[in-house]
Amino acid sequence: MRNRFNFDHIIKAQNSSEALFYDHGCFMIWETALPFLSEIKTDLQSRFEILLETEIHWSEAHFYRNAFRLYEIPLFKNDKNLERHSAIAEKIGSHSFVVFIVKDHAPRYGHTPSVSGKIEFSNLNIIELKKAIRKEIFDKTGVQFGVHSSNNAQEFFYQAPLMLGTQLVNDLLDNKKITQKKFVRDTEGVSGWNNYNDLFKFLNISCNYLVLRNFEAIRDEHTRGDIDFLTNNFQRLASAMGATQLSHKPFKAEVKIANTNVSLDLRFIGDNYLPAVWQHRMLKRKILKNNIYIPSETDHFFSLLFHCKVQKETVNPEHINTLAGLSEGLNFKWFTSEAIHNETEMSEILRGYFVAEGYYFESPIDKAVYNNTAITGKLPKKGSVLRKGYGATTLKTMAKNVLPEPIFRLLKAAKAKLS
Structure with missing residues (x-):
């Protein structure tokens, strides 16, 4: 039996506050926390089943783009000086870090504030353990955020495929053993997407979206004009695609697909492009056709x-x-x-x-x-x-x-x- 979540099931669970029978999470151990790796692994094993422990190495050329996408920070068009955002670099540290993918067999859910101030429907087991690990490291070193993690199912299905790729995540969730100890790779699509199929295969697991119209014309050789998306989170969708956004209109963006720059309109619930109630219902009623979610x-x-x-x-x-x-x-x-x-x-x-x-x-x-x-x-x-x-x-x-x-x-x- 396949162990992979259906994304619509995740949305249903979060919207209705229903607990999933099991949940997954990813923990990133940044450079400042690596001296405590053994203790962190013991803590994780005490609460969860560890499906993967591996090292990831990001390239120098794409370090900031990788970090911005992971933390869902806009990549603004014509912003050539990403290095000025030093707080991200200081938090992550080295280009190499360790990732744990875990399975929680008895998740507990509730609304709780995150560090960013958002009150999210989250897996409390993951949140509480992350806080405990961070406190232990802070007490010994004064470093606050040496460990990062996904907070809920939606974040896991965004962050894990972004770092590891959709195929590897699907293999993990299908109970396939991954023994590779190190991956030298950047985030998915960091330099653009080879084709539309690769892009939508990633979006289908990582984002809640649909293409509003003209989806019949989406082909690698024949797509013309822009793509009109509808989503519940336009920044996550933009970061997932690695799109560059307009600073004064962040819902307008551009992404490279098959060596062509494609313009994007990122419509979202509450922007009044359509009535918000209709937008919400459209996303709940979306259907998958030719690997693309459509109305x-x-x-x-x-x-x-x-x-x-x-x-x-x-x-x-x-x-x-x-x-x-x-x-x-x-x-x-x-x-x-x-x-x-x-x-x-x-x-x-x-x-x-x-x-x-x-x-x-x-x-x-x-x-x-x-x-x-x-x-x-x-x-x-x-x-x-x-x-x-x-x-x-x-x-x-x-x-x-x-x-x-x-x-x-x-x-x-x-x-x-x-x-």
């Missing part, structure tokens, strides 16, 4: 329609063909591609969908996104909830009043299917 068919249809009619001045003919194909597959007989340029009809469809789902339009934080006020002026706003008399009309009744009966029935059936 469900229904989410793809309505988000693409929203993109075409709200966020663009003109509609891309290729998107019209995609909408036609999706509507046919979803049996949306009430939608015709010929009506795509009819502002009244499109605003009624989008308003009806927003009302039925409880979504509200808000201006995105990315001010470069176009706003077709002819459509958005008809969409529900949060302020409309407070208007006089609103309480007398339920959202369901509003939808029934706005939509033709056949459309209302189809939306109701689609919602029941997704819930």
